[in-house]
Amino acid sequence: MSFFYRNGTLCAEQLPLDELARRFGTPCYVYSRAAIELAYAAYSSALAGREALICYSVKANPNLAVLSLMARLGAGFDIVSGGELARVLAARGDPGKIVFSGVGKTELEIEQALLAEIRCINLESEPELERVNAVADRLGRRAPVAFRVNPDVDAKTHRHISTGLKQNKFGVAYDDAERLYARAARMRNIEIYGIGCHIGSQLTDPAPFVEAAARIATLAARLEATGIPMAHIDLGGGIGINYRDESPPPVAEFIAGALAALGTNRSGLILDPGRSIVGNAGLLLTRIEYVKPGAAKSFLVVDAAMNDLLRPALYEAWHEVRAVREAPPGATPIAYDIVGPVCESGDFLARERQLVASAGDLLAVMSAGAYGMSMSSNYNSRPRAAEVLVDGEQAHLIRARETTEDLFALERILP
Numbered sequence: 053m054s055f056f057y058r059n060g061t062l063c064a065e066q067l068p069l070d071e072l073a074r075r076f077g078t079p080c081y082v083y084s085r086a087a088i089e090l091a092y093a094a095y096s097s098a099l100a101g102r103e104a105l106i107c108y109s110v111k112a113n114p115n116l117a118v119l120s121l122m123a124r125l126g127a128g129f130d131i132v133s134g135g136e137l138a139r140v141l142a143a144r145g146d147p148g149k150i151v152f153s154g155v156g157k158t159e160l161e162i163e164q165a166l167l168a169e170i171r172c173i174n175l176e177s178e179p180e181l182e183r184v185n186a187v188a189d190r191l192g193r194r195a196p197v198a199f200r201v202n203p204d205v206d207a208k209t210h211r212h213i214s215t216g217l218k219q220n221k222f223g224v225a226y227d228d229a230e231r232l233y234a235r236a237a238r239m240r241n242i243e244i245y246g247i248g249c250h251i252g253s254q255l256t257d258p259a260p261f262v263e264a265a266a267r268i269a270t271l272a273a274r275l276e277a278t279g280i281p282m283a284h285i286d287l288g289g290g291i292g293i294n295y296r297d298e299s300p301p302p303v304a305e306f307i308a309g310a311l312a313a314l315g316t317n318r319s320g321l322i323l324d325p326g327r328s329i330v331g332n333a334g335l336l337l338t339r340i341e342y343v344k345p346g347a348a349k350s351f352l353v354v355d356a357a358m359n360d361l362l363r364p365a366l367y368e369a370w371h372e373v374r375a376v377r378e379a380p381p382g383a384t385p386i387a388y389d390i391v392g393p394v395c396e397s398g399d400f401l402a403r404e405r406q407l408v409a410s411a412g413d414l415l416a417v418m419s420a421g422a423y424g425m426s427m428s429s430n431y432n433s434r435p436r437a438a439e440v441l442v443d444g445e446q447a448h449l450i451r452a453r454e455t456t457e458d459l460f461a462l463e464r465i466l467p
């Protein structure tokens with residue numbers, strides 16, 4: 053593993069976290085290059101021998117250094133905005149390997165995607181098909197498209213991150229797909245590339261993923277029979293990671309199940325994983341400001357908060373918290389809630405954790421590499437944390453800590 057104790061101190065690869073805290077300050081996101089590469093390798097080896105493209109889902113962790121690592125590994129990218137497109141291009145990602153999902157693409161974003169010559173726009177509605185056709189017509193181009201089809205499969209995950217049910221806003225209805233494809237095939241500025249789906253995130257059971265693959269494969273075969281080409285099938289992302297004791301089966305098992313469900317289908321396969329690439333490759337390093345004992349509860353008030361890591365507040369997500377210095381033998385742990393300085397009762401990083409802790413100690417909030425920094429904000433006028441990528445014995449500052457001036461640099465006082 054990339055995060056382990058050596059001589060009583062938690063390290064990221066070869067570097068002790070207390071040294072990183074001294075060098076870069078806290079709160080600070082710390083990522084391991086080796087862990088990211090290992091997670092990617094799990095996908096590439098499971099897909100060996102099949103025409104396949106791994107489109108890293110940028111929203112999970114869009115730092116340019118992470119994107120350029122992915123690009124160097126040969127990955128493509130799953131984007132959901134013009135901002136993410138610009139990031140991928142800035143990180144020298146190959147536009148020919150970009151797929152663009154999302155229910156609300158603007159005309160400008162569609163134009164940017166067409167001009168960049170991305171691989172595929174994943175359409176999520178009929179009005180969007182019309183808009184893409186119109187923009188492509190105006191630019192004198194043909195737009196490469198697929199429909200994101202909603203397979204109506206229950207992903208059995210948190211309701212906020214389940215996306216493949218009929219009541220969700222995502223994708224086009226399964227029963228509507230054939231009509232929409234037939235219409236798209238008649239449009240002058242549309243070129244059909246394939247079909248896609250994404251049923252939700254943090255899947256810990258392969259069954260819904262495999263069921264979605266089977267339903268999409270059935271539809272793809274029906275479409276091909278009517279002469280509509282299916283160069284690729286995009287099964288989305290969503291493979292879960294271990295935060296606590298979820299123990300999802302290895303990525304290879306999800307993929308083997310999906311490949312079996314695709315059967316004799318020979319279309320290229322696209323997957324867009326985010327969390328399973330970067331989630332367990334990152335942690336949030338924070339320092340205890342105060343130990344605050346109380347009658348009902350005791351608190352560790354730390355210098356990271358919900359604005360840095362929103363997942364606990366938003367989804368009641370559980371992240372393991374480790375003391376950077378291992379407790380001396382015989383010390384008695386106490387149950388603490390670990391909270392930030394933000395003025396909300398929902399501002400917590402973890403609850404009821406047994407720790408031996410003093411003010412000034414460092415804590416590591418684990419499994420924070422995905423949807424950590426990417427969902428951070430400046431709430432309470434808190435500058436965003438620094439980000440550091442560790443590679444063996446080297447630490448690279450991949451995003452400087454924001455300054456307080458950065459916070460209002462775009463604002464103007466009335467004349």
Ligand code: LLP
Pocket residue numbers: 109112130153213250252253254288289290291324325326327328363422423427
């Ligand atoms: N593809 C599409 C079309 C998606 O909407 C998503 C995630 C992914 C791929 C990547 O899914 P992943 O492999 O990371 O599960 N903020 C939430 C997660 C939201 C996921 C949204 N869509 C969280 O912190 O748990």
